[in-house]
Amino acid sequence: MSIDDLANALDQTGGGAGQEVVRAEGVDVFRWSAKLNRRVYLLEGIDWLVELGQHWVVLGPNGAGKTTLLHLAAADSHASDGTVDVLGRRLGATDMRKLREDIGLVDARTSRAIPPRRPVLETIESGAFNSIALQHQRLEESHLSRARELLTTVGLDDLATRSFGECSQGERQRILLARALMASPDLLLLDEPASGLDLPSREQLVSALVAMAGHDPSLTTVTVTHHLEEIPPTVTHGLLLRGGKVLAQGTIEETLTSENVSECFGLPIEVGRRSGRWSATIR
C-alpha cells in the first residue's frame, strides 16, 4: 500500500466509531503574573473534540499555546476553567497517573529524563509501564518481544545495544516513539517530534508515523508542530492556534488553507499539497 492509499484509507475511516478520545469544553488555562498583577491566559475558550482513529495536527507560532494544550490531553495538567475529558475520564475527577498509562507522549522533557547510558532496547522497554525507571521485575517475555518488534517498526534494528546518549537526535526521536508505543496507548501525543532533525531523519520519522498509523487503525494521535513539511500524510484533522485561541479547526483540507495559515502565522503564506505532503511558502 502506498502512502497515498494509506492516507486515503485513513481519511475514510477517520472518526472511527465516533468514540470520543479528547473533549475540551470552554477551556481556559491561566497563570497569575505577579509582575503584571493580573491573569495571563495561555489558552482561552477552547472547544475541541478528538475521536477514535483520528490523526490531528496542532499548528501555530511559538507561544501560541500548543504545548499547554498537549499537556491537557496528556493528563499532565488541569484546565483553570472549563472541562477536559480524556479517554472518557474527566480531568480533576480521576486518577491522573492511572489515566496516563493509556497515553503515549513524545516530548523533549521525556527525552531529557532518560539516562544517557541506558541501552536503546531497554529505553524502549521502560515505556511498558510509562515510567522512566526500568521496572525489570515486572517485564515479561511478551514485553521484550514487543520492544524488539517496535525497534524494527522504527527502523533501528542495528542499535539495540547502543546507549541512548550516543544516538543521533533523529534516532532518539524514533526511540522515543517506540518507547511511547510500548504500553499500546489509546492516545499518542507528539510535541514537535521532528524538531532538530535533518531532512533524511525527518523523513524516517514521518515514515515511522505512517507505518504506525497503518498498523493500528484504532490509534488516535495528536502531533504538535510549526512546520507544515513535518505533517505526516496520515493526518486527518487540524487545529490552528494563535495567542491561546483556536483560529480554525476541522478536517485537514478545510483547516489548512492559505488564508487560515496566513492568519495564524501573521504572514502571507501559500499552502501547497503534493502526494499527501504539505508545504508553506511566503507569497
Ligand SMILES: Nc1ncnc2c1ncn2[C@@H]1O[C@H](COP(=O)(O)OP(=O)(O)O)[C@@H](O)[C@H]1O
Ligand atoms: N507557567 C507559565 N507561566 C506563565 N506563562 C507561561 C507558563 N508556561 C508557558 N507560558 C507562556 O504561555 C505561552 C504558551 O506556551 P506554550 O504552550 O509552551 O506555547 P507553544 O508550545 O505553542 O510554543 C507562551 O507565551 C509561554 O511563554
Ligand SMILES: [Mg+2]
Ligand atoms: Mg511548545
